[in-house]
Amino acid sequence: MCIAFTVAIPTYNGETRLPKILDKLREQTRTEDISWEVLIVDNNSRDNTAQVVQEYQANWLELVPLRYVFELEQGAAFARARAVREAKGEFVGFLDDDNLPAPDWLAEAYSFVQEHPKCGAFSGQIHGDFEVNPPENFKKIQVFLAIREHGPLSHQFEPDKLRLPPAASLVVRKNAWCESVPPRPTLTGKLPGVMVQGDDYEPLLYMHKAGWEIWYHPALHTYHQIPRQRLERDYLRSLARGCGLATCQLLFINAKTWQKPFIFVRTILGNLRRLALYLIKYRGQLKTDLIAACEFEFFLGSLVSPFYVLNKSVPAILFARGKT
Numbered sequence: 633m634c635i636a637f638t639v640a641i642p643t644y645n646g647e648t649r650l651p652k653i654l655d656k657l658r659e660q661t662r663t664e665d666i667s668w669e670v671l672i673v674d675n676n677s678r679d680n681t682a683q684v685v686q687e688y689q690a691n692w693l694e695l696v697p698l699r700y701v702f703e704l705e706q707g708a709a710f711a712r713a714r715a716v717r718e719a720k721g722e723f724v725g726f727l728d729d730d731n732l733p734a735p736d737w738l739a740e741a742y743s744f745v746q747e748h749p750k751c752g753a754f755s756g757q758i759h760g761d762f763e764v765n766p767p768e769n770f771k772k773i774q775v776f777l778a779i780r781e782h783g784p785l786s787h788q789f790e791p792d793k794l795r796l797p798p799a800a801s802l803v804v805r806k807n808a809w810c811e812s813v814p815p816r817p818t819l820t821g822k823l824p825g826v827m828v829q830g831d832d833y834e835p836l837l838y839m840h841k842a843g844w845e846i847w848y849h850p851a852l853h854t855y856h857q858i859p860r861q862r863l864e865r866d867y868l869r870s871l872a873r874g875c876g877l878a879t880c881q882l883l884f885i886n887a888k889t890w891q892k893p894f895i896f897v898r899t900i901l902g903n904l905r906r907l908a909l910y911l912i913k914y915r916g917q918l919k920t921d922l923i924a925a926c927e928f929e930f931f932l933g934s935l936v937s938p939f940y941v942l943n944k945s946v947p948a949i950l951f952a953r954g955k956t
Contacts, residue, residue, distance in 0.1 A: 633667060633697075634667060635667050635668065635669050635697075635720040635721045635722075636666060636667045636668065636721055636722055636723065636742070637666055637667070637668040637669075637721045637722070637723050637724075637725060637738065637741070637742055638668070638669050638670075638671050638715075638719035638720060638721030638723070638724045638725070638806075639657060639668065639669070639670045639671065639725050639727060639738065640671045640673060640712070640715035640716075640719060640724050640725065640726050640727070641653060641670065641671070641672050641673065641726075641727050641728075641729055642673045642675055642703075642708055642711035642712055642715060642726070642728070642729070643672060643673065643674060643675060643677065643681060643711075643729040644674075644675045644676065644677055644706075644711075645677045645678060645679045645681065646674075646677065646679075646681050646684075646729040647677075647679045647680045647681050647683070647684045649729040649730050649857070650672070650681065650684050650685065650688075650729055651684065651688075652732060652857075653727060653729055653730075653731070653732055653733075654670070654688050654698075656732045656733050656735075657670055657733065657738075658692075658693060659735055660733070660735060660736070660737065660738045660739070661735045661736055661739065662736060662739035663738055663739060666738065666739070666742050667695075668696055668721065668738060668742075669696060669697040669698070669699060669719075669720060669721060670696060670697070670698045670699070671699045671700075671701065671715055671718060671719060672685050672698070672699065672700045672701070673701055673703050673711045673712075673714050673715045673718070674700065674701070674702045674703065675703050675706060675707070675708065675710070675711040676702075676703065676704055676705070676706050682700065682702070685698070685700045686700075699718070701714065701718050706820075707817075707820030707821045707822075707831070708799070708820075708821035708822070708831055708832075709817035709819060709820045709821045709831035709832075709834070710817065710820065712726060712799060712831075712832075712835075713813075713815070713816075713817060716804070716806060716809050716810065716813075719806055721806065722805070722806055722807075723741070723742070723745050723803060723804070723805055723806065724803070724804050724806055724809070725737075725738070725741050725801075725802075725803040726799050726800070726801070726802045726803070726804070727800070727801060727854065728778075728799070728800045728801075728856075730856060730857040731758065731778075731800045731801055731854045731855070731856050731857070732761070732854060732855045732857065733801070733853075733854050734852075734853040734854065734855075736851075737801075737852060737853065737854060740756070740849065740851045740852045741756075741803045741849075741852055744803075744847075744849045744851075744852065745803060745805065748845070748847060750844065750845045751805065751844070751845045751846075751847050752804065752805050752808035752809075752812070752836075752839040752840075752842075752844025752845060752846065753797075753802060753803065753804040753805070753808070753809075753835075753836055753839055753844070753846050753847075754797070754802075754803055754846065754847035754848065754849050754852075755780070755797030755798070755800075755801050755802045755803070755848065755849070755852065756801060756848065756849045756850060756851065756852025756853060756854070757780065757781050757782070757850055757852065757853050757854070758778055758779050758780045758781070758798070758800055758801050758854050758855075758856050759779065759781065759853065759854070759855050759856065760774060760777065760779045760855075760856055760858050761855040761856060761857050761858060762858045762863070763857075763858060763859045763860045764860050764863065766858075766863055767863070767922050767923070768923075769923045770923070772923050772927070773868070773872065773923055773926045773927065776868065776871045776872050776875055776926065776930075777856065777858060777862060777871070778798040778799075778800040778856055779856055779858075780797060780798065782848050782850070783850065784850050785850065786847065786848060786849055786850060787847070787848050788845055788846060788847055788848070789846045789847070789848060791836060791837055791840035791846055791886070792840075792886065794833065794879070794882055794883070796832075796833050796836050796837075796846060797832075797836075797846070797848065798832050799831075799832030800832075800854070800856060801852065801854040802832070802836075803852075804835075804839075805844070808839050808842070808844045809835060809839065811842065812835075812838045812839045812841065812842035812844065813834075813835040813838045813839065814838065817831060817834055817835070818834060818881065819831040819833075819834050819878055819881060819882075822874070827870045827871060827873065827874030828874045828877050828878055828940075829871070829874045829875040829877070829878050830875070830877075830878025830879075830881060830882050831878075833878070833882050834882065834885065837882060837885040837886055838885065840886065841885065841886045865922055865925070868922065868926050869925055869926055869929045870929075871926075872926040872927070872929040872930040872933065873929040873930065873932060873933040874933065875930055875933065876903075876929065876930040876931060876932060876933020876934035876935075876936075876937060877933040877934075877936060877937050877940050878937065878940075879899060879933070879934040879937040880895065880896065880899050880934075880937035880938040880940070880941050881937065881940065881941050883895050883899065884941065896938045896941075899934060899935070899937060899938050900935060900938055902934075903931045903932075903934045903935035904935060906931040907928065907931050907932060907935065910924065910927070910928050910931065914928075
């Protein structure tokens with residue numbers, strides 16, 4: 633059987649989340665003419681993730697393979713790289729285990745990629761599905777939780793400005809990834825004690841560098857499950873910090889060697905200016921205004937990001953633990 637599309641689900645300790653997403657995939661519509669599979673990449677789980685997959689395999693869709701692989705090396709970037717290597721489909725659609733697809737997600741993804749032969753990757757609208765109401769003005773920082781709603785019109789992203797989609801609902805052309813992306817990622821994703829982000833942008837920047845287009849498809853809908861604890865102040869501040877900490881590393885990917893010293897200096901000076909303006913504007917409000925505090929942490933992480941490129945151990949650990 634020739635597989636056209638692989639739905640890849642990287643998961644870590646996902647025994648309680650996987651049933652929801654697998655049920656959503658079982659209910660996909662307009663898939664009669666699509667040969668597809670589901671690939672679970674267990675990223676070194678310590679719970680009953682493997683058992684949950686086995687139970688679903690026993691009563692799964694007859695014409696849709698449900699496969700399981702175990703990736704020992706911790707980090708979402710390693711799980712995604714493993715998924716691409718293992719995928720039998722020409723296209724690989726990533727879904728986080730807490731990101732539930734709309735009933736027509738697969739059909740919309742397959743249709744779009746057929747119509748855009750120069751598209752190396754694309755994503756759609758990722759809506760927040762909150763356990764509790766988010767704080768006021770949360771939309772200003774919802775990007776840190778991979779919530780993206782860019783409107784009703786298709787358009788290309790702007791990789792040179794680091795305007796890119798997250799991996800939570802990303803579809804890639806397998807040969808574009810394999811031809812462009814180094815086999816081992818530099819940015820690994822969140823690890824215990826380390827919240828450095830940017831791992832989902834890294835492969836997209838390499839694809840862009842190789843000439844592939846990165847698109848936004850508004851008819852592609854998923855719903856990101858946001859539990860109460862992900863809206864807590866400390867978590868959001870750490871997350872924003874981690875996003876900033878990857879800034880310089882990402883800017884270096886498509887830069888020429890002679891440009892890197894200028895990027896290094898510009899990143900430091902630009903974020904020093906932003907931090908100064910924030911301190912003037914908000915003064916004593918950073919302890920009470922969550923949105924301003926998260927934006928401030930992002931600029932702070934971006935300020936440190938050039939030094940993180942030089943020495944990844946100390947700054948990442950300090951920032952992840954909030955000791956700065």
